Amino acid sequence: MNEEVKFILDSTKESMEASISHLQKALTKIRAGKASPMMLSTVMVDYYGSQTPLSQVSNINTPDARTISVQPWEKSLLADIETAIMNANLGFNPMNNGEMVIINVPPLTEERRLQLAKQAKAEAEDAKVSIRSARQDANKELKALDISEDLLSNAEVDVQELTNSYGDKVDAILSTKEAEIMKV
Structure with a gap:
């Protein structure tokens, strides 16, 4: 050839x-039935004045199929992370327990x-x-x-x-x- x-x-x-x-x-x-850390890939957090991806300021895990936990590396970011998730308009309602942000993923x-x-x-x-x-x-x-x-x-x-x-x-x-x- x-x-x-x-x-x-x-x-x-x-x-x-x-x-x-x-x-x-x-x-x-695109979200399927179970929780995935990729669901939060578009979330940006205000970190010392600059917009930073959530994955760069915290550890994102899925302890089970319906829950995403976000554990920030600095506790002072908890409120900012919670606000950023709400503002991302993903349809999630994050809860802050003082240690981490927990998101219950509702069934589709x-x-x-x-x-x-x-x-x-x-x-x-x-x-x-x-x-x-x-x-x-x-x-x-x-x-x-x-x-x-x-x-x-x-x-x-x-x-x-x-x-x-x-x-x-x-x-x-x-x-x-x-x-x-x-x-x-």
């Missing part, structure tokens, strides 16, 4: 792999589960669009090369196979996440 064609296929695969990893990262932020309603499943589908569709865009870019680059018709058509078939396999990966990831969301 031509070096240039191999390079284009490799960069296309890399681009599609990036779409998959972005999808997985986006789906970890059926309506909320459907909303989250729809959100997961939207993320998966974005990943598929990104994969198809990588395919389109690869095909444009291949056509710009000065190669034989046979080599071009074989390379386009390889790009399509890559696209299909990564599309299937997106579907598998989505179905796993939907099952996780819909499980009561």
Whole structure:
């Protein structure tokens, strides 16, 4: 196989792999039935005048499937952490026991589960669009090369196979996440 064609296929695969990893990262932020420290990944705390991620000023744990505990490294931050969680508008009601902030994660309603499943589908569709865009870019680059018709058509078939396999990966990831969301 031509070096240039191999390079284009490799960069296309890399681009599609990036779409998959972005999808997985986006789906970890979508809440399934159980508590996860990732639920608080967007919370920023005012720490000595600068906005700092919650994970950098405290230890975040999940002692059980319905509880998140946030133990700050400095006790003086308890009230700030509690306020930051409330202001993040995540639907949580934090409780401060003097040592740590405890968040009881309420069970999801059926309506909320459907909303989250729809959100997961939207993320998966974005990943598929990104994969198809990588395919389109690869095909444009291949056509710009000065190669034989046979080599071009074989390379386009390889790009399509890559696209299909990564599309299937997106579907598998989505179905796993939907099952996780819909499980009561």
